[in-house]
Amino acid sequence: MHAITRTVLVTGASSGIGQAVARRLLAEGHHVIGTARDCGSFVKRHPRFGCYALDLAKPETIAPLARQLQQDFPELDTVVFCAGYGQFGSLEQFSYRQIEELMMVNFTAQAMLTRALLPKLKHLPRCNLVYIGSEAALLGRRQGSIYCASKFALRGFTQALRDECGTSCVRVTLINPGMVQTPFFDKLSFRPGEESGQFLQADDVADAVSYVLQAGEHMVVEEINLNPVNKVVRFKGKNGADKNKD
Numbered sequence: 097m098h099a100i101t102r103t104v105l106v107t108g109a110s111s112g113i114g115q116a117v118a119r120r121l122l123a124e125g126h127h128v129i130g131t132a133r134d135c136g137s138f139v140k141r142h143p144r145f146g147c148y149a150l151d152l153a154k155p156e157t158i159a160p161l162a163r164q165l166q167q168d169f170p171e172l173d174t175v176v177f178c179a180g181y182g183q184f185g186s187l188e189q190f191s192y193r194q195i196e197e198l199m200m201v202n203f204t205a206q207a208m209l210t211r212a213l214l215p216k217l218k219h220l221p222r223c224n225l226v227y228i229g230s231e232a233a234l235l236g237r238r239q240g241s242i243y244c245a246s247k248f249a250l251r252g253f254t255q256a257l258r259d260e261c262g263t264s265c266v267r268v269t270l271i272n273p274g275m276v277q278t279p280f281f282d283k284l285s286f287r288p289g290e291e292s293g294q295f296l297q298a299d300d301v302a303d304a305v306s307y308v309l310q311a312g313e314h315m316v317v318e319e320i321n322l323n324p325v326n327k328v329v330r331f332k333g334k335n336g337a338d339k340n341k342d
């Protein structure tokens with residue numbers, strides 16, 4: 097149990113990393129508000145859990161939702177930004193609409209949600225903003241031009257925001273995982289290897305979030321990079337089976 101009980105907004109709490117973070121925070125005694133596009137995706141309910149529908153591809157819904165959240169939960173002091181998705185391929189394979197949507201969901205909407213919540217958050221005695229970036233925020237690679245751009249943007253944003261918030265109680269953290277075994281890969285043509293040491297688990301990222309929130313009040317954990325000890329990428333064939341191994 098944490099000494100401080102927080103009220104935490106977790107975006108993308110219906111699956112993968114966000115779900116693991118929400119579970120961990122509930123187990124540690126915090127109040128959690130989860131978002132997903134459809135609140136029906138939260139099958140199990142908990143007395144300290146609430147949910148709101150939020151589609152980050154619809155920017156016009158962000159400010160009204162933020163207002164509603166801060167009205168319903170004035171004690172909301174922490175946000176863990178987990179929602180996002182991956183789309184990979186050469187640049188020419190992307191439509192203009194796909195480029196716009198990936199940047200919107202993975203970056204622009206997160207900046208907008210922060211913008212909408214920040215004026216009130218700045219006046220609380222403590223506040224943590226934790227963003228899930230990626231190893232793709234650190235190095236651009238082929239087939240990842242737009243995904244990497246969205247995560248590089250998030251990294252630049254968190255660095256600047258941390259500086260801007262340097263005279264307030266707001267602590268800004270970016271966590272950059274390598275490949276985590278989650279439904280993120282369901283629609284992709286690759287996935288991490290299945291042997292131990294070849295993938296991270298969503299709980300590893302939840303551990304990092306927990307560490308960030310428990311860090312002494314006098315300091316901010318700026319960035320955390322996590323990777324499996326053995327980096328192995330498996331490419332799927334047309335039927336979803338592995339095509340080759342490296």
Ligand SMILES: NC(=O)c1ccc[n+]([C@@H]2O[C@H](COP(=O)([O-])OP(=O)(O)OC[C@H]3O[C@@H](n4cnc5c(N)ncnc54)[C@H](OP(=O)(O)O)[C@@H]3O)[C@@H](O)[C@H]2O)c1
Pocket residue numbers: 107108109110111112113114131132133134137150151152153178179180181182201228229230231272273274275276277278279280281
């Ligand atoms: N898995 C990895 O290897 C890995 C590595 C590095 C970074 N990441 C990052 O970690 C974050 C979470 O990924 P994950 O692995 O947990 O994937 P996941 O299991 O597919 O979960 C993605 C979450 O994001 C939500 N989401 C997707 N599109 C959304 C939209 N338009 N509006 C609102 N919510 C949306 C989903 O909610 P609904 O579909 O229910 O609405 C879901 O809760 C992403 O930002 C991803 O880039 C993942």
